[in-house]
Amino acid sequence: MKWMNQVWGLHAKPGTATRWMVGLLPFFLLMAVYMWGSHVRHLENEQDKLLPTPTQIAGAAYNAAFEENRRTGEVILWADTAASLTRLFIGVGLAALSGLVLGVLTGVFPGGKTLFHPFLSAIAMVPPLAILPILFITLGVDEVAKIALIVLGLFALIARDMDLSVRALPREQIAKALTLGAGAKDIVFRVVLPQVIPRLIDATRLSLGAAWLFLIAAEAIAAESGLGYRIFLVRRYLAMDLILPYVMWITLLGFLMDLGLRGLLKLWFPWYVASRN
Template sequence: MKKLINHTPSSANQVLLGLLPFAILLIAYMIGSDARLAINPSDKLLPSFGQMGEAMYRLAFEPSRRTGELVFWQDTLSSLMRLFAGVGIAAIFGLCIGVLTGALPILFASFAPLLTVISLIPPLAILPILFIVIGLGEASKITLIAIGVAPFIARDIQRRTQEIPSEQLVKAQTLGASTPQILIRVLLPQVMPKLIDAIRLSLGAGWLFLIAAEAISSTDGLGYRIFLVRRYMSMDVILPYVAWITLLAFLIDYLLSAINSRLYPWNAEGKS
């Protein structure tokens, strides 16, 4: 009899096994929702899929009486713009700081301890400071995401830069390359796929900081809407919004993975 540790499911079975937990969770939710609604039809804790569908239809396809906007899509657009801006700024700063401190020993000795200390500061703890210094507008939300994500990306790129074989640097110098040329033509191409991987890993934290900032000070956004309707126990809105955020996070991660494989296929081959 084949041992379980040696059993590898086929591709079709892998898909089925991956979908099985989701199916079990959905069935369990439906059973629990039906049971609670049978006892109390006005129960809000576990709304039915029909109730969630009606709520989302109103938000997605019926203009708001106050603003005339389609609330669901406006929330999505606002949150994605803040997320992309914050993570984009963090990626630029993280790339520059990581490559420079990883490649130049004098900068590593000077700034690596400071980078480590900054990365240990809880970003949410400085949110009140950002509101005081920058204000309650878009800049504070984007800054929070950038501050929260940039140190992680910088330290990861720093480590990846230091992992590049020193023989490559010696060969480049032997051929007459200057320090800027080594940074741009030798190191940068090799750390770019690592940068995309670092962005993928930091997106979870980026979403956390985004939702926290929107919950405290915002007039739109996915996080704002969730915390707005919680006072009414509107689980028919909260649960679909949480599912939508999860789907967006998955799609963004998948897109970044596809871009990485497309632009840097040699990086994917190195992992296999």
């Protein structure tokens, strides 16, 4: 009971070891359930492909990570990872930049709000996957359409987040800056941006899951390389021994990207991190 109170109590402050143990518990339970299910299915059918054994998964992962593909001569895991991350970084970067610019324009300038706010509100309501066929028809099936899907799926949401962040700033700051002779450029670059950039990093972090979703969907439909392309290519063979490592690899990449952005926040904007704790 004491241990439960230390974890679940309203004022609980579990130590590092306790947090690790409790945090890893769901993963161990999920792994145990999978191992049990795999064992049962292989007792009934040794050739079962739905729940491959850990040995089968490890073998497929090793081949993907270290063996060259006979047709292309590439090591498929790293080739697919490079293709996907290139698309993802470009798409998320462009979405973050455009979202920041539009968010600041609508948050600082009344004319910007009048011009762009209705447009951003409408774009944010459009399901990005619904316009994927339009993008492929108009932009082709090359890299541009895949990157455009990520940008269109994220930039309006990031822009609205930036708009709200700008409007949440104390208006007294802008009034004092104007009193001291600051112009519009000074207001944007010396008052607004230093305070909303940390929120931009946070908004980008929260958008990573959606960015991966759009990327995988685009690669599944029209691509010749990429993590999503590989998953949907081998699904026709029921190659779960390869699909599962790819899914875990995507999950790890997403976690590392999130961890990296959180590290940047702590390094560059410690005051922002402290204000949230």
